[in-house]
Amino acid sequence: xxxxxKNLVIIKAVEAYGDNSQVDMAVEEMSELIKALMKSRRxxxxxxxxxxxxxxxxxxxxxxxxxxxLIFNCFGFVExxxxxxxNRLAEQLERLKDGERN
Ligand SMILES: [Mg+2]
Numbered sequence: 731x732x733x734x735x736k737n738l739v740i741i742k743a744v745e746a747y748g749d750n751s752q753v754d755m756a757v758e759e760m761s762e763l764i765k766a767l768m769k770s771r772r773x774x775x776x777x778x779x780x781x782x783x784x785x786x787x788x789x790x791x792x793x794x795x796x797x798x799x800l801i802f803n804c805f806g807f808v809e810x811x812x813x814x815x816x817n818r819l820a821e822q823l824e825r826l827k828d829g830e831r832n
Contacts, residue, residue, distance in 0.1 A: 736796075737796075740793070740796045740797055740800055741800065743797060744797050744800050744801060749801045752794070752797045752798075752801060753798070753801065755794060755797075756791075756794035756795070756797065756798050759787065759790040759791050759793075759794045760791055760794070762787045762790065763784070763787035763788060763790070763791050765787075766780065766783045766784045766786075766787045767784065769783070770784060
């Protein structure tokens with residue numbers, strides 16, 4: 731996917747539907763992903779169908795997360811926070827490997 735095209739569509743979606751509507755939509759999409767994930771824990775579901783559903787809902791949530799970052803004008807802050815948290819996770823994993831706990 732061309733990143734410029736993706737960014738343009740994200741901007742147009744927020745402009746067309748408005749901030750509040752897209753925040754609501756983000757919450758709705760996150761709840762759909764939660765539902766799909768909870769379903770994957772059950773024994774009586776079609777694994778392939780559920781996997782397709784999870785893929786679809788992850789895509790929906792990622793698209794909505796892009797819109798949230800635009801609405802709250804925080805792309806850079808999120809990137810910095812992710813970097814910090816990934817580094818912290820790496821340190822936790824190192825400690826775990828060394829047999830320590832936190
Ligand atoms: Mg969805």
